[in-house]
Amino acid sequence: MDKKEETVIFPKNPNKTYGLMELTKTKSFQIEKGPDNTVTSWPHLLFRELILFMGVFIALMIISMVFNAPLEEQANPSNTPNPAKAPWYFLGLQEMLAWAHPFWGGIFVPTVVTIILILTPYFDTSQKGVGVWFAPERRIANLLFTIFIVLAVGLIVVGEFFRGPNWQIFWPWNMPSPH
Amino acid sequence: MKMNRLWELLTNNRFYKSIFRHGYPDDEIKRSEVVTGNLFLHIQPVKVHKNTIRTGYTLGLGLISFYLFIILTVTGVLLMFYYIPSIERAYNDMKDLEFAVSFGIIFRNLHRWGAHGMVAFVFLHMCRVFFTGGYKSPREFNWGIGVILLILTLFLSLTGYLLPWDQLAFWAITIVANLIGTTPPEKIMGASLRQVVLGGTIVGQNALIRFYVMHVVVLPLVAAALIGVHFWRIRKDGGISRPAEE
Numbered sequence: 001m002d003k004k005e006e007t008v009i010f011p012k013n014p015n016k017t018y019g020l021m022e023l024t025k026t027k028s029f030q031i032e033k034g035p036d037n038t039v040t041s042w043p044h045l046l047f048r049e050l051i052l053f054m055g056v057f058i059a060l061m062i063i064s065m066v067f068n069a070p071l072e073e074q075a076n077p078s079n080t081p082n083p084a085k086a087p088w089y090f091l092g093l094q095e096m097l098a099w100a101h102p103f104w105g106g107i108f109v110p111t112v113v114t115i116i117l118i119l120t121p122y123f124d125t126s127q128k129g130v131g132v133w134f135a136p137e138r139r140i141a142n143l144l145f146t147i148f149i150v151l152a153v154g155l156i157v158v159g160e161f162f163r164g165p166n167w168q169i170f171w172p173w174n175m176p177s178p179h
Numbered sequence: 180m181k182m183n184r185l186w187e188l189l190t191n192n193r194f195y196k197s198i199f200r201h202g203y204p205d206d207e208i209k210r211s212e213v214v215t216g217n218l219f220l221h222i223q224p225v226k227v228h229k230n231t232i233r234t235g236y237t238l239g240l241g242l243i244s245f246y247l248f249i250i251l252t253v254t255g256v257l258l259m260f261y262y263i264p265s266i267e268r269a270y271n272d273m274k275d276l277e278f279a280v281s282f283g284i285i286f287r288n289l290h291r292w293g294a295h296g297m298v299a300f301v302f303l304h305m306c307r308v309f310f311t312g313g314y315k316s317p318r319e320f321n322w323g324i325g326v327i328l329l330i331l332t333l334f335l336s337l338t339g340y341l342l343p344w345d346q347l348a349f350w351a352i353t354i355v356a357n358l359i360g361t362t363p364p365e366k367i368m369g370a371s372l373r374q375v376v377l378g379g380t381i382v383g384q385n386a387l388i389r390f391y392v393m394h395v396v397v398l399p400l401v402a403a404a405l406i407g408v409h410f411w412r413i414r415k416d417g418g419i420s421r422p423a424e425e
């Protein structure tokens with residue numbers, strides 16, 4: 001590295017004096033290298049990945065030892081539970097079925113949401129605030145997305161905890177048994 | 180240090196080196212070989228930006244989704260040894276898993292709770308990416324891949340939901356099938372889509388085998404391939420997003 005290049009990469013602070021202080025032995029390549037903000041994947045990244053895997057596995061194992069997966073009576077086409085519910089992640093859609101012709105809640109909304117999600121990055125092109133949680137420059141985008149999440153989760157909560165026989169609204173603590 | 184001598188002993192021998200092709204990674208060259216010399220690890224870069232390993236940035240949510248996918252694959256294969264997708268046998272096989280097969284209940288629980296967890300964590304991961312602006316150029320396409328992965332995750336869960344062949348399964352799938360049947364024009368499009376999904380007009384043997392094949396072969400393969408693309412794109416897009424450097 002010649003002198004000119006060096007001053008570009010390590011700009012000198014005029015308030016300090018510089019001199020050779022010490023020579024050190026090191027096992028990494030320092031030639032032609034400016035200051036950077038990287039670390040080697042081993043051990044810094046891979047070790048964290050391993051710990052996280054153990055954490056996930058142990059947590060799931062504990063849950064699986066404490067709670068059993070549900071298994072009801074054998075399927076019986078002539079015995080309709082009231083209400084019959086979809087799995088929780090589709091309850092938002094099932095909830096919307098109650099409002100209008102099922103096509104709107106069941107097909108139209110999810111299709112439109114998917115298309116909007118995929119296209120979002122092509123419309124929201126500003127580079128401001130990338131890499132920062134809840135960046136103030138992205139207030140509107142974050143607000144819109146938060147509304148979307150609250151609606152999606154809210155509908156699921158209503159469908160799961162507040163809907164009883166004939167898809168009527170009940171308080172969770174007043175919920176009649178489903179059969 | 181004693182520890183160092185132990186590592187020396189464990190790693191500085193022909194057996195260890197025949198597997199890992201390098202000694203204990205105590206300098207940068209060997210550390211880079213940990214990654215580049217390993218088929219499974221070399222999709223990752225040798226060096227990563229400090230922001231990438233900041234726990235508070237990604238919260239590890241994408242990685243947790245991936246780990247759950249792996250755990251689901253392994254436990255799913257174990258369940259396949261005992262489960263026969265026939266409406267006469269499926270429910271009894273579930274009972275056997277619960278009461279007769281050693282550790283059967285544990286594998287079933289791991290699979291069931293792992294599946295619910297994966298739906299939740301993929302969703303949370305999407306929220307993380309949005310709130311950190313991680314979907315912006317050059318990562319637009321990888322966000323799109325992600326949306327497809329979310330849908331695949333939902334369909335994987337849904338197709339698995341029918342397999343126990345209990346009341347919960349049967350009626351949940353009946354609802355979803357009716358929902359698919361409302362695609363307009365209902366009499367033509369909706370009815371035929373429903374027919375394709377169920378292989379008939381009601382949830383019966385044909386529906387079970389269709390859901391089973393989708394659940395154990397088609398969807399996992401597509402998901403695994405897309406997860407591969409997702410990871411490869413992370414690298415090509417310059418690693419995990421981070422704040423612009425001054």
Ligand code: HEM
Binds near residue numbers: 301
């Ligand atoms: C099966 C589901 C998925 C898996 C296994 C997965 C895995 C990952 C992993 C491991 C990362 C690295 C960073 C991190 O851990 O957060 C990542 C990043 C990313 N994921 Fe996913 N993901 C999945 C679904 C999604 C979804 C649903 C979206 C969005 C709709 C998405 C969009 C992205 C984007 C844009 C990045 C780059 C983020 C950045 O650079 O900040 N992924 N994914």
